[in-house]
Amino acid sequence: MGTTARSLPRTRPVTADRSWRLRQRLLAAGRYALLIGFLVVFLVPFVWYASMALKTERQIAASPFGLPIPPAWDNLEQAWTLGRYSQYLPNTVVYAVAVIAGVCTFSCLSGYALARLTFPGRNLMFLLLLVGITVPFQSLMIPTYYLARDLNILGTRLGMIVPATAFGLSFGSFLMRAFFRGLPEEIADAARVDGGSEWRVFRDVMLPLARPGLATLATFSFLETWTAFLLPLVLVQRDELRPVSLGLLFFTGRYSSDRGLIAAGVMFTIVPIILVYIALQRKFIEGITAGALK
Amino acid sequence: MVRLRHVRFASAVLVLVVLAGMAMLPASYALARQESGEPVTLRVWDQFTENSDIADQIYAGFTATHPNVTIERETFTLEQLRTTASTALASGTGPDVIYHDVTPGREFYRSGLVLSLDEYAEEYGWRERFYPAGLRWTLVDDTLTGLGLEYEFVGVFYNKTRMDEAGLQIPETLEQTLEYCRQASEAGFIPYVAATGAGWPNYFYFTMPLHNTVGVQQMTDLLFGGQGTWDSPEVVSAIEVFYRQMRDAGCFPENPNAVDFDIGRDLLWAGDALAMPIGTWLIPDVAQFDPEHEYVMSPFPAIDGNPRVYTAGMGSAFFISSQSAHPDVAAEFLDYLFSDEATRIWVEQAQYIPPVPVDTEGLDVPPLFQFALETLTAAGSGEGGTELGYNIDLLVPQEFNTMMEDGFQAVMADEKTPEQQAADLQQIWENRDQ
Amino acid sequence: MAYPMRQRGLLSGITRPRRVNWIAYLFMLPTVVLYSLFVLYPFVASFSLSLTDWNGADSVRTFVGFDNYVRLVRDGVLRTALTHNLVWMVVGSAGGIGLGFLLALLVWHRPRGFVLFRTVFFLPQVLGAAVVGIIWKLIYRPYKGLLYELGETFDIPFLRFPFLGETTTALGAILAAAIWAGAGFFFVILLAGLQNVDRDLLDAARVDGASGAQRLRHVVVPQLAPIFTLVLVLALIGSLNVFDIVWAMTEGGPANSTEVIGTYSYTKAFLESNVGYAAALTMVMTALAIGVSAVLIRIRARQEV
The missing domain is CATH 1.20.5 (Single alpha-helices involved in coiled-coils or other helix-helix interfaces)
Structure with missing residues (x-):
């Protein structure tokens, strides 16, 4: 208000x-x-x-x-035990934090470059980034699997973190580019006139202004990582490294399922996302409306 | 402010580095070839999601007598196995033992991903111990490629308690069936739950009348001997029985394509429906969700006086990866899974029926399961002249199954004629493999 | 208009000439490395798979040239699926963005209960496609479904219609669920964009007597242009590679009436072990998505000048 x-x-x-x-x-x-x-x-x-x-x-x-x-x-009790949440939750937090950190950091940089800096190959890079948004993971799954094997990250935490970050980068760059483009140009120009380097312009002037975008990206990145299913299933494989999204697996049988139990498991899975969403949105949106654009 | 930002940025980078470091810690699982007696890790991928504890218990029984063996067990649903198994096996990073459906399993053998079990079968006497009818699902040109665990058959479940209350008889001929449908729907019941919306039940709605019109011997010739076709008049009439005559007689819910397996089961438990054509895997559900009513199984009604048969199938089977570093240990493990000790647990606790003779002494199971067990035992051992048909979905190419799902939904929706569907199936059959 | 000039042009050469910022390559470096390795390389590998008849298991992958692509042309199911993707593109994008924008505008001025609204509108996103599928299947289902029971109670026969079971209505029914589920996504992005809209300019327009619709059209929308391009491109791409929600609700049935390229290629790759053909289907999907996005971005770039 x-x-x-x-x-x-x-x-x-x-x-x-x-x-x-x-x-x-x-x-x-x-x-x-x-x-x-x-x-x-x-x-x-x-x-x-x-x-x-x-x-x-x-x-x-x-x-x-x-x-x-x-x-x-x-x-609830049964879902907590069956879904192995006490074991899977810490894994998921590690994945989410690592992927968000990676995606947000790298996307801010590339999004800014694509939106605000002039360099040969910019349009090509932008077009190539589109590929990552267009192709669903399942379509790239088989080659990615072989790649993970060859890089020796199959069955490790990195097997989840690195590809998930890479996949998040296309959407992230795309989103951050749009937000940086929406910012008034002359704020940056003013900073340049004051003698700021491009790095300082980015870090001290533009980045703080793009915080709503960053909050949005962090939210979606969190959501994506928290609910990712196929990627950890295929690339992480080992039970002790599985995230919560795979915990639901233990409720779903071959031809039958216990819907109440599944719902209970789903609740455990989504409550953290709702909390993170509320926390992130409040912080960043209120930060930006506190007069940053005046 | 600027300094604070520096700190923030630096700490973010630090967090990232630390996390990356943490992620590096778990070493990758290089499996070195080991001598027997030395520590062996057996990686097993299975589908025991609901019966996870039971599988753990049985696997533990193996490691108890083989202290040098560690079992790393991963659980998947069937759909997830279909997505990952072939890639994992083909890339050489798959498990040693995989519990997968028989059709993909046979494909794996043809691609060289899983081993021939012939030598082990000789060593452990599997061909003698297992019912031949239980092994045929995993045979490729008479080579044994896997050991099936969930032997099962398909028929019609009737809620006998409610049928008796409504004064209805279980029909045995097509004529009686159509009459039963009339009476049951007049009494406000759905006579049969046809869950065509789920896709896969269509396999059975086709298979059951098919064995009746075509006959078991002819089906054997068609499936295993390459004689006969899928577009014969008998096949077309089998499609017409279920998807035309019974549909038009009001045997099914208003729109079966809107009914999936969950809805179908609910209709049965809630008493809206009296019967459901489905396989023996429904039995544990009956005990769990509708224990107050007595259910019985009966084969699909006779068409033109032909013999009525149940059609049998095999849920999934254990296969050994051809890349396994410990195939001998894996084979020992498989043998243990079908030992008297293990089968007793499979039967009693998971209500699976392995295709081996089971010690039923003092077995504490529901009557319906007892019936299924006896039927399969009799058919398996060839006693009492019990003859079973085949769940064809396990013996045809996957494209054929896709056509059964999409095509029969179209037939049910009157968007396709039974003749056209039969012709499409035949075309896929002709183009199979070679 | 007093609003400051912004950098124009997007994919085009109409950007006003500037000196090259070499530091940009440093900015791009981490993204380019990770992305090339884990997205572009598998994509190229996937293309090369589309030139084989590989089943995903054999050790040999026979090169068949463009055979798979020739087969695509004659594939009736693909034609059906493509049509459904096009319907999705029009109805799904318009519905999702329209609803998301409406919701964003409604809470823009932070009415009482802002946090609640913002959270609730986003909820379907949190659920994920599988759960959304479960819920909407229960809404549509005949016998004890939400709509069915409403129809029984208030005697509205229309509501008792088996929406997911009829080949004529199944796609529309999934689309409604998808719009419900997807609006929160566009809502969040557009709301974040609205935070950057210059309030003074809006107030000035109001003082000048501009109506609500005029302010929206001439003040808000132009300032949101880059964000709109973003959500439009994302929506169009999303309508071409849609998979999860359809798979969760109908698996493409009944009788292929909700088949889309995503479900079809999944069936081919993982159920029918036809990896080569499925890869060709993916290539078609990607080519279409990139083509449509590039055209859209170019059009928007022109309009911005």
Whole structure:
């Protein structure tokens, strides 16, 4: 609320009369009605799925939309043990932190170069980066597997971290390039006039301004790494190095599955992502609106 | 501010370096060839996701008597194995032992990725111990390539309790079936759950009437002897029985293509449906999800007075990688998995039926499972004249299976004629392999 | 307009001449090294696989030239799949970006409950395609599905329709789920972009009497242009390589009615052991995606001048 509230008195037309106010009220009310409508649409399937985590398979089969009464707390306990979360969570944190650090650092650099610096081969590099966004991992999986074998990283943590970082770089560079391009040019020019080197312009002037983009990238990078499934399955292989996304494996049988148990496992997997999302967004968006663009 | 940023940047780099270092620590797993008695690590990839504890227990039974052996076990779902197994094996970084479906397993043998087990079969007497009908799924030109564990068959599950309550009889002929469908739907029940939406159940909806119209002997000739075709009038009429006559008689849910396996099971447990054509792997689910009702299995109804048969198949089998550094240990391991000690656990706890004679003395299992076990034992040992057909999906090329999934959905949706589907299947059959 | 000039031109030679920043190569170095090794090299390797009839297992890979590509031309299933990708491109992109932008605009001025809205709109992203598939299958399913039960309760026969089971509606039903799931992605990016929109300029336009729609069209959208190009390109590419959600919901069925290139190539590679042919399918997908993106970026670059 802060920014808007402070800037409102300055911007509201002096001629504000009663009908204008009424219209604003109606508009605000309409906007809220829409927002709440969407809230319901987005929330209901999720809440319902979460409620499934507290139901037994028989309760689900009998009434999939009924309340979880009595709640099957057992599901959560069983999911935690079966999904080997205490073992897989630390692995996942290592992967996520390493991949985010790599993707964010390298993408900022390359995104800035692609957006703001002039050099021969820039357009070609940009085009080539598109390949990484276009091709799904499964299509490159077989050659990547052989490559990982030859580099001796198959079955190690690096077998997950390095390819995941590389795959994240195309989207990352693409995203950061767009954000750097959206920044006003003359801020950078001013810094250059003041005698700053390109590195200083980047680090001291442009990078802080691109923080919303960076937060977005960190969020998606985290999401991508946390939920990556095929890549760790294929390249990490060993049980003691598996991330949580593979923990769900132990619930899904060949022709049958226990949906309540799976839902409980999914909840354990996604809660950390929601927390990270909230934390990152709050920090960076509030940072940027605190007057950085004034 | 600037100094603070320096610190931040430096610490970010530091974190990165430390993490990279941490990641380096686990050494790669080079497997040196070892003499027997020296420590051996056997890497095993299996599909025991739901029965993970049981597999651990059995594997531990092996390592207890072989203290020099360590088993590194990784679990996959079937779909994940299909995505990774051939690449892993072909690149020489795969497991020593893999528990995979029989069709990919046979392909692996043809590509030289898994070993012929003939020598080990001789050494351990597998050909004598296993039912021949349980080994045929992993044979390539009479070479044994794997040992199947989940021997199973397909028929129709009926909720007998509810049928009795509704005064309905289990139909044995097609005419009775159509009449049963009329009566059951009038009573407000779905007579049969046909879950064509899931794709793979179509294999069985085709296979069951097929064995009836074509006959088991002719199916044997077609599948193993290369005699006969998939576009004969008998094949077309088998398709018509299920996808036309029974559909039009109201035997199925309103739109079977909207019903997948989960929905189908729910309809059965909730009592909306009375019967489901499916394999014996449903038995543990029956005990778990609908223990109050009695279910029975019955073969698909007779068409034109032909004999009714169950069709048998093999879930998955153990194969030994041709790149394994310890094939002898792996073979010993396989032999242990089918020992009396291990089979007892497979049967009693996982409700798998291995294709070997099982000591049923004092076995504590549900009656339906007991029935399945006895049926397969009788058929396997050739006693009592029990004859089983074949789950054809395990004996045809994968393209054929894809055509069964997509094509029969199209037939059900009236977008394709039974004749066209039969012709398409025949075309894939003619183009197989060579 | 008083808004400062920004650097123009994208892929084109219309950038105003500047001296070469050699330091750019240092900036690009880590990305280029990692990316070449783990993306470009496997991509090239994948192309060479597309010239073989390899099954993924044999030790020999027979070179067959462009046979696989010739086969593509006559492949009826591929034609069906391509059509579905095109439908996805139009409906999915418009729906996802449209909804995402609407949501971003609605919370832009930080109404009460901002954090809640922002979190909830993003939730489907967190779930991942597999779970989204599970949930929407349960929404659509006949017998005890959400829509089905609503239709029963309020006697609306339309809602009892087996949307995923009919070949005519299955693709649309998946698209609706995909838009629900994907809007949060565009929402987050567009919202971050909106944070950089010059508020003073917007206020000035309001004082000048510009209506809401006019302010949107002439002040907000132009400032978001690079972000819009980004999300459009991502949406178009996403519509060509879509795989997860379709696989989770229908595996391309019933009767190929939701088959897309991604599911088809997956079936070919990993179910039918036809790695060479699947690689050729991937090449077609990539060529289309890069072509479409390049054209789009060029058009946008022209418009920006």
